[in-house]
Amino acid sequence: MFEAIAFYLFAALTITMFTITVMTSQALYAITAMAAGMIFISAFFFILGADFLGAIQIIVYTGAVMALYAFGMMFFDTTRDVVEKRTNPQIVFVLGVLAAVMVVAIFVAPIVSNNIQALYPIQEGVGNSQAVGMVLFTKYLVPFELAAVMLLVAMIGGIVLAGKKMDKSLTLMKEEEIGLMDDTFEPKAGGH
Template sequence: MGALHATTLYMSDAIWFYTLTTFMVGSALGVVLARKPIYAVLSLVATLFGMASLFILLGAFFVAAIQILVYAGAILVLFLFVVMLLDLSDEAAPQKRTLTLRAIGFVFGAAFISKLYFALSFFPNSPLAIHESMKYGTAREIGKLLFTVYWLPFELSSMLVLVGIIGAVVLAKRKLDES
C-alpha cells in the first residue's frame, strides 16, 4: 500500500467520520429535546442509521446489518406501536430546575467530564490500523466465534429472549381487577 494511497484513505475516512458523527449527535439531541414522543422515536431511528454507517466505516458489517434489522426494524417499531396505542400527549414541561438541582447537575457533569478525560488520556492517540483484509467483521467470522467460543452465552441469551417474550405477554394480558 503506497503512502499516497494511505493518505487519501485517511482523508476520506475523516470526512465520512465527521459527517456521520455530526448527523448522529444531532439526531440524538433531537431524541432528548423533542416535545412529541413520535418525533423522539423517529430521531432515534435516524441516530441508529447513523451509528450503523459508523459501524460500516469501522469494518463491522455484520453488526451494522443487525443494528438496522433488530434495532430500527424491530425495537423501534415496538416503540412506535406503543406511542400510537397510548396516544401520549406532549410533555408539559421538564422537571422544575431548582438551584440545588442545578448545583448537583454541575458537580456530576464536571465529574463525568474529568473521568472521561482521565480515561481517554490512558490510550495512545494512535490511528486505527488499516488492515489488509477486513475479514474480522463479517458474518462468517462472527458466526465462527459465536458457535465455538461463546456458545454457552449464546444459548443462554435465547433463554433471556424467551423470558422477555413470556414476561411481556403476562404483563400486558393481565386484568388489573383480578390481582
C-alpha cells in the first residue's frame, strides 16, 4: 500500500514539475522545476529497491542542474519573463507532437509485445552497488569505457577552448595593454 501511495504521489509530482518546466516562460521557474523533477525521479528508484541508482540520480542531477543555473544567470534576467521568438508555431507543434509520439512508441512497443526479459536476474545476497558493478564491468564494459572516453574528450575539448589566455588576468593589466590585446583577442573572420 505504501509503495502505491508513494508511486502515485511522486508520479503526479514529477509530471507537474516537468509540465511547469516546459510551459513556463520564466527561466527561474523552468530550471527550478526541472531540478525538483529530477530529484523526485530518484523516489522511483528508491521504491523499486535500487538505492544506489536513486542516490546517484540525486547527486548527478543536482550538480548538472546547478551548471544550468549558472548559464541561466548569465543569459537571462531570471526574475522576468523571457519573450520567446516564435516565427512558425505550426512546425514547432507538429515536430513536438511527433517527437512525443515516437518516444512513447519506443518505450511502449517492447511492453506491448511482451518482449522484455530480465537477462541478469537479481542475485541473492549481493548488495545494490555490487550488483550494478557486476553488470557494468561484464556485459556493459564496452559502452561504459566508451562513455568514459567520450567524457574525457569533452573535458579536453573544454579545456582547450576555454584555456586560451588563461594566464592573463584583465584585472592586473593596464588600460593600454587591454587596448592592445583587443585586436588579437577577436577571432580573425567574424566567427561569432
